[in-house]
Amino acid sequence: MSAPTIYDIAARAGVGIATVSRVINGSRRVSDHTRKAVQKAMADLGFRPNHAARRLAAGVPNRPRVVALMPFFTTAFYFTVCKALSETLSAADMDLVLVDVRDQQEADRHLDRLIAERSSEGVVLCSMDISDERRSQFETLNLPIVALDCNTKTIPHVAVDNVEGGRMLSRHLSECGSTHQALIIGTRGAEVFRDRERGFREVCPAGSRVFETETVDIERGEEVLEQLLAEFPEVDGIACAGDTLAVGVLQGLRKRGRRVPEDVQVLGFDDQPMMDVLGISTVHQPMSEFGRWAAESIIELIKDPNATPRPSALLDLTLIPRQTTALPGKVPGR
């Protein structure tokens, strides 16, 4: 059986629908007695007013909603993205609906739902791509969609060149005198990591090694470090394809009495909040710009469904040297 409506309530309470509507809306023009009766009927039937109907009948304006699918909890990277998204969207009087997505499967589930429900005016994909087939679903529905931190061919996006990012990692390490380099990446299931690995391999010294880890967090950083040190004891430069890993590596190194950057240099990726305070050298990603670009694009698309989407943007990555790497001459005795 489907959800009860005010007609069901009215019938059960022996009143008219207007009365039901009145108690729902807290009108005081209802006798205490009938109010109780209606409330009881609602409780009995587990009544919940239909949102869409209320809005439609009340004639309230449509506040556009954009839903953002994001692997929200993996790293603080998304905190900054989120911030920019929210600010830009709210300035345009739109709502931000956050959907936490852990894997492709979950993403697809939500995408299906979004298409079926048509419950949003736009969607922002964070660090994930979609199939061409799905892309065309959005196309025919005229439902705007953009991506951030993802180099997809099918939808408007803002991204960085992660292959170049990988190169930057190794180059900086080399400039700092490292000759035995290691790279730690997250799952190769993610394109960003594959790209960074590729770039790294292109320019790294012979004999360099790459390590993969499924999850990206501080603990895993320490664990991978242990393995890395065992298999590759001569390492003198560790690049991490994520700041969180770098933090773990740094901690592990210090526990083992290895000096940073004298014995081993450490380099992160993202430039998440607090990395400056921690003094971790890293490759800065334009997180706020990601969020802002995506929000602005989707806003334009929503406001004018026939507008041509702004061309995809490729933003710059910047290497930020701090205390965990040392350019020649910067550290005494090196």
Added chain:
Amino acid sequence: MSAPTIYDIAARAGVGIATVSRVINGSRRVSDHTRKAVQKAMADLGFRPNHAARRLAAGVPNRPRVVALMPFFTTAFYFTVCKALSETLSAADMDLVLVDVRDQQEADRHLDRLIAERSSEGVVLCSMDISDERRSQFETLNLPIVALDCNTKTIPHVAVDNVEGGRMLSRHLSECGSTHQALIIGTRGAEVFRDRERGFREVCPAGSRVFETETVDIERGEEVLEQLLAEFPEVDGIACAGDTLAVGVLQGLRKRGRRVPEDVQVLGFDDQPMMDVLGISTVHQPMSEFGRWAAESIIELIKDPNATPRPSALLDLTLIPRQTTALPGKVPGR
């Protein structure tokens, strides 16, 4: 004039509304010619399909939305809260819409809107209270509302005892041997800071000082430190009513060559992410529990509007000693 409907489009394009509906939904049973005409009409009039009407007509189920009002960007405290909120809500198949709120005025604006639009099934207030009058608006609308990190009398909430938190700050500093204590708080406009100040003053040594800052960030921490050092040079223990301030203070202290904790001890509040890595002693707030409790409560209330809200919860604060404070005997020479 109000927003154009499919009737307007139909009239302008010289077709029936069914046809308009077809092109909106990407049906292929429309001739190319009429499709173009309709699309042009839509573009000309800036047509945007009405959400509520689509859902109502399509009979899609009501996916409950809960909107969270939060001072989202002030600190990473809210990132963790957000995480828990989102996880719990999504497990219950509800959407989380995030609304960034900077001040009371903005909060009221959104609250008014929420009430007028009835656009959500529940609302979560983060670190903010509402007037009794407004509370009764929610009451009569039967719109569930809960609060987190706020000790309000009028709505179900989860919170901590910030007065006790303030005491913990001073007590720990005292235990660590500090006799000239300072407290840095955010704006007294926020109750949490007033409470922490009150607790601190209750137990702090005579001659202790309290400093207020409007905004809470790292830079401000450094700035306030400067002022503090100038006015209160004999200080040997600085408590901050927020980790972010503590980070700034710590940086400032190190720049000035003051040793921590030997010369001056530093204590934060919140236990935000990365504080463990930074080794900052702090008072741990149960951020995830805040989020989970609020989400679970609101879910219950939404699922059964006639349920009695779960009783408000007062969670424990925990002092976490790390490297910026030192219990007697923990630091050589102290």
Added chain:
DNA sequence: CTGTTAGCGCATTCAT
């Protein structure tokens, strides 16, 4: 105080 009625904007048969 309460019931009747007429839309809200759109998707959807059912005709044509």
Added chain:
DNA sequence: ATGAATGCGCTAACAG
């Protein structure tokens, strides 16, 4: 391929 009619669940006059 396209149009007319019906109803989604509810609110808001308008009567009584």
